[in-house]
Amino acid sequence: MATFDFLLQGLLVAAQPMNLLYALIGVTLGTAVGVLPGIGPALTVALLLPVTYRLDPGGSLIMFAGIYYGGMYGGSTTSILLNTPGESASIVTALEGNKMARAGRGGPALATAAIGSFVAGLIATLGLAFIAPYIVKLALVFGPREYFALMVLAFVTVSSAFGDSTLRGLTSLFVGLALAVVGIDQLTGQARLSFGVPELLDGIEVTTLAVAMFAIGETLFIAAQGDKGPDKVEAVRGSVWMSAADWARSWKAWLRGTVIGFPIGAMPAGGAEIGTFLSYATEKRLTKHPEEFGNGAIEGVAGPEAANNASAAGTLVPLLTLGLPTTATAAIMLAGFQQYGLQPGPLLFATNPQLVWGLIASLLIANFMLLVLNLPLIGLWVKLLTIPKPWLYAGILLFATLGTIGANPSVYELGMLLAFGLLGYAMRVFGYPIAPVVVGLILGPLAEQQLRRALSISQGDITVLFTSPIAAVLLVIAAAALIVPLILRARGRGEVLAQLAASED
Template sequence: MMETLQLLFQGFTVSLAPINLLWAAVGVTIGTAIGVLPGIGPSLTVALLLPVTSALEPTAAFIMFGGIYYGAMYGGSTTSILLNTPGESGAIVTAIDGHAMARKGRGAQALATAAIGSFVAGTIATLAMTFVAPAMVSFALLFGPAEYFGLMVLAFVTVTAVLGENLALGMASLMLGLTLGLVGIDNQTGAARLTFGIPELLDGIDVVIVAVGLFAIGEALYQASRYRHEKEEIYALKGSLWMSREDWSRSWKPWLRGTAIGYPIGSLPAGGSEIPTFLSYVVEKRLAKKPEEFGHGAIEAVAGPEAANNASAAGVLTPLLALGLPTSATAAIMLAAFQQYGLQPGPLLFENDPQLVWGMIASLYIGNVFLLLLNLPMAGIWVKLLLVPKPWLYGGILAFATLGAYSLNNNIVDLVLLWLIGIGGFGMRLLNVPVAPCIVGIILGPMAEQHFRRALAISQGDLSVFYNPMTHPLAVSLLVIAAAFLLVPVVLRLRRA
């Protein structure tokens, strides 16, 4: 406990250095801007910014990425409320009552309760992360390769089963990611796998290409095919911009409950932001004095889910830093950023690079304060970003997407791969195949294989490390939980049918 506070204090000395404050400010500003822009989420932005890792030192880069992640969570509520188009899955629930409030001319109050709720939730959840992450690290020290393999299988299954309604489509996305992850030289034996004699493929397919291809190119192609069929209406902010006394008294409890729901669920390997936001909505509706207002602009229904969304963002960062386990698409891409530096998040990172880890955690506190300042008085300015016409928005997205892909290795093959994956992403959008499992598959797949082979090398080929609960209770229980996530819904559906 004391030690943690000491480390956090050291982290603050890192993150309060003027240059790092600047990166935090840059991060939260970019994050808010892209959160507000419709069609761009935090995962795409971090993916587009991966090339800067070649020029920045790691601490500065992760302080900026952390700021982007938090900033996008704040900004995302703006499109939900004013446009009714949630930029990412965690903001879907906010759109229901937030947009209803905007239609009634209470858009400013909806934005305010979202921003203040995000601040409260983000700060409390970051505080929770400060103490939970070291505990998780000491737990993770018990893990061997077999346990890490189990943890990764659990992450595969939960990311797939939780996102999207259709299991077969989610699995298809995961399998495509695992297949892409196989390409390249096997780093234990040097055998070239699935490279088809193309030298550029020997190093494997870069995660950046896949992420940018699926998110940016795929999304742009999809939007191009859809823009004629979509009509968006922006609701201007008018009247008093401040929350009334009643708004405050109806908001503060949902903020705290949302935090309490969001952080623990977000930090589970099954995490994500969908479940906590939906759960928070249901809880608020049940506890509300006027549940009939839900769906027609109840402020509780914005305050609770927005707090849950931000708290779950801090939750998602916890297993990412402590175990190296990404539970959302954004976290997966941040993991790729760590890999660009040759860093592997997990217990060793806390041990070897406390400056980086604690500097990043401390900067999240600072980022939250910046975000409150950026979002409350300046909400009206951010809203102007919604006026950027779609032709220019997507022109810009594609310019930066190709920039990111080309500058990885300065070769044209990467651009061609980028379109091919983008066309694949377009097809996935048409069929409602979720994209996140694919990203998690390509990043965690090779790591899962490594742990799998290492576990068997240690046991000298004895497969019982994965099923004998007496010798490896942790690994086996992780695999059993994963199997349950996969099979229980199928069994339930078959029984009902």
């Protein structure tokens, strides 16, 4: 089979010692920059792309793949250890991961994230190689109404990140939705809630909000505890490595995360975040240890991390098969591909098989190097927590503001960082969950635009929202996710849920 020949050939080239070294350098650089809060994979790739130009085409493609995967993975480390997600796709990781790290289980959390990323990256890259043409057909079937149904499902699952109070969870979500309205309305070009301030016309940057709410809010909150808390957390309790039980609980979550993340990443308006939300909600529903959710459940790290990486590979499906860059990262990658003479589009697989398979082989190798680099480093990362608090948090603020300044060196952006940081602090004080705010900011505009597009195309006919089979199925799942817990509770099997609700931070 020609496909396999090309892949084998690509792997042989990529596995040469020099190319392995390039992959390692790429992964290291990508992780180092991606680890900064506020600098997501898009900026990481954009910054480091010029580094690869100096190499021969094969070597630079491999280093590029390494940077991409390194940047993707870097965000989860700070999420888990410091509760400061580097980008929006690793917000969910912070929910359980940071609880684990505080309980001295940072090692297993980082390990399940690294191995889960590897497993998901491996499966999704193979999926990209062999089923991309089918996946892309499915992705194109998704029109505005299907996306709207998907958003409804995503909104329903957000409730799993609400914490212990429905009122406060909903309040957080609606604050996020209100912030999402700020800026130019994409469908009519009218400015909403911007009060004549030109800097507000483009809306509120998700990364700015996430970094402010998590990194700055968290720092203020910890500082305001004064001397009450211990000066440092216990970095390691038990083994740094995953136990047999951790493995047993993680592997299914990895696979489920991959299955959820890959197709959603492939959808032109899917994005990495929605996959992580859905994966987290799925794990929370299916777990045998519901009491641990909210207190550091390993499935809650394993699933979303796998979904995140699988959707990263999924993004490449429309990029390579249609020439469609669906995310900022993909748009920058497109510029990178063109540098190597790769012209993504429907004819790419036919006209340029060596390059495509070379890229896929590079991704597989880079994915492997990511694991090689990160597993031994876990011990070192965990030591971060032993840095005395004043220096640790001063460093966090240094890097958090560095990320924001690097992305957009504007006084306004820093002002927003400060304002939302204070909001994040106040919300922590009063027991409001943080994640729903960011989720609302991400999902709100997507849901609104898709709904309006769907109704505009149908000229106002609401029934179209339910008449497509995919949309109907998604809406039924969403309804079930809302109603089933209520039925379970009514039948007296609600102790688990009650316990869940009672388990507090």
